[in-house]
Amino acid sequence: MTEAKMKGVRERKSRTRKKGISLLLNFPYLIWLCLFVIIPMFIVAAYAFTTGDGTFTLENFKHLSVYKQNIIDSFIYALIATAVTLVLAYPFAYFMTKRSEATQRVMMMLVMLPMWMNLLILTYSIMNIIEANGIINNLLASLGLGRLQMINTPGAVIFGMVYNYFPYMVLPLYSVLSKIDPSLLEAAADLGSGAPSRFRRVILPLSMPGIVSGVTMVFVPSVSTFYISQKLGGTSVNMIGDIIESLVNRVSTRNLGAMLSLVLMVVILVCIMIMNRFSDEKGGIML
């Protein structure tokens, strides 16, 4: 064998060995993935396409038309909540990058703080603040201003979602905005751009990947949210997540609930794919 050939063989051998090692290292994750992600999805699908006694059926799918309005409502609520979160989080993240490093750390911690607390507790505390006899209404009453109907309104549900998912919007925005090279803004100013033009032509396009991942991270859980809407919306709002919960909780409607969540999953998947189109061309981050 020539020297070159031997080298080729050695390289091939080491490549197969590397492949073997990476397979070995990934093995636990593959098992985990099968056991807790893929198999449960198949179970959901199996439920969705069967009746209570296990025979194949498409009836569940036909039944879904009853919940058409709830699906549409859920998407509208989620869209509004996502838009509000974006509008609030973008300036916040932008101004955060302009502060000193110590201030940035403190602000970041304040943003993350609610994430370390349980969702149920947080939602209950919001209830405490906005309910008919809550802190705000008691304050208004003591000032002689009369009480406001805040809880059990669509506004309360959107407030709850914005409050809950705000950190998930701030984090990706902050991470892209803080990476924009300040000399690019100087270059834009040097080439004749005033502040609005610098924002539109440089900051906004460069932060697009952060916007896409922030929007996805807020929109997806908002669509399927269930606890927040129950507690803050009462009977005024019936989100798809709440319906799935109540369907799955009763044995007789479990298969219908499975179909509903399967459809919701597909719709969300399509939404994400459309959104990634935006960041794709710009080489942004993918979710």
Place this chain on the structure above:
Amino acid sequence: MNQNQKLIELCDVSVSFDDQKVLDALSLSICDGEFVTLLGPSGCGKTTTLRIIAGFIQPDEGDVYFGSERINGVPPHKRQVNTIFQRYALFPHYNVFDNVAYGLRVKNVPKDEIKERVHEMLRLVNLEGLEHRKISKLSGGQQQRVAVARAVINRPKVLLLDEPLAALDLKLRKDMQRELKNIQKQLGITFIFVTHDQEEALSMSDTVVVMDNGRIQQVGTPTDIYNEPVNAFVADFIGESNILDGIMPSDYKATFAGHTFDCLDAGFAPGEAVDVVIRPEDVDIVAPEKAMLTGTVTSVTFLGVHYEIIVDIRGFKWMIQTTDYCGEGETVGLYIEPDAIHIMKKSEYSGKYGDYSTFSDEMEEINQIPEDAEDD
């Protein structure tokens, strides 16, 4: 182009960052169509000066004039100057065409005209055919050219260049030097060029402004700066020089290294202490019996064009460039023509630079400059 007409004027400009004075009452005027280089070591204030002209920094004291108009406080986007940034600052989300077109789009120039002018610019910088290339797919030299095109397309009256060649390798740097000079001649606009590379400054400029410590040390043509440095700092920073303590016993006479020489300088008080500069290439090696000074060769370096030898004369180590080989330890004689001797008044820099006994240390310092070249 109207040479000799003042285009930019800085009057007594001072700037401090965190209580540290970066520019100290700096005054400078730049004429229309001139190629001016601000030259100095890191932290001398040259980049700050450039950023004041661009409008990114406002002076704490003093005035900046553009033509006859005072432009203190005018934001960068309203100034008729464009900048080429040290690391180019090209927009990564745009391709070559969109980068170059940026300035015209901001000004709402019609589409057809943008297209035409961008192509004209890309032709000027030899980047035709790369319109749709992504910035990340360009080489350093190509990025440099995009930066030039992006700035020049706006037809600025003044182009500011902040160490634009620092990131390029030597060969490419030489090519770009020539090319920038050509572009400047073709366009006839003023270039203000910042560099710490004295060779670059000498070869490209009409006027060199040597700076140190936030102050201008000397303004002049490259020949003036090299042949008639005003103080030890300029003599040391531009090229190699032997700087000796001397005395002027009378006009046209200078005493140093234990010998009185004829020279061409006059106008000093009799017996005044002065700094004497002798460039290494101006010293002739002669037989010891014909010599004005004699010394021992302590080191020899072959540099291709010539030898660089260090000669110890009464404890002071001279650097001499010669094409004749001298062996280490040999005794050689030196002969210095009157026009090779340059006399300078004593200044705050006198005595700071010493002789060439610490030559290797100094080389190390010089080699470090490009790494921390970033000013302030």
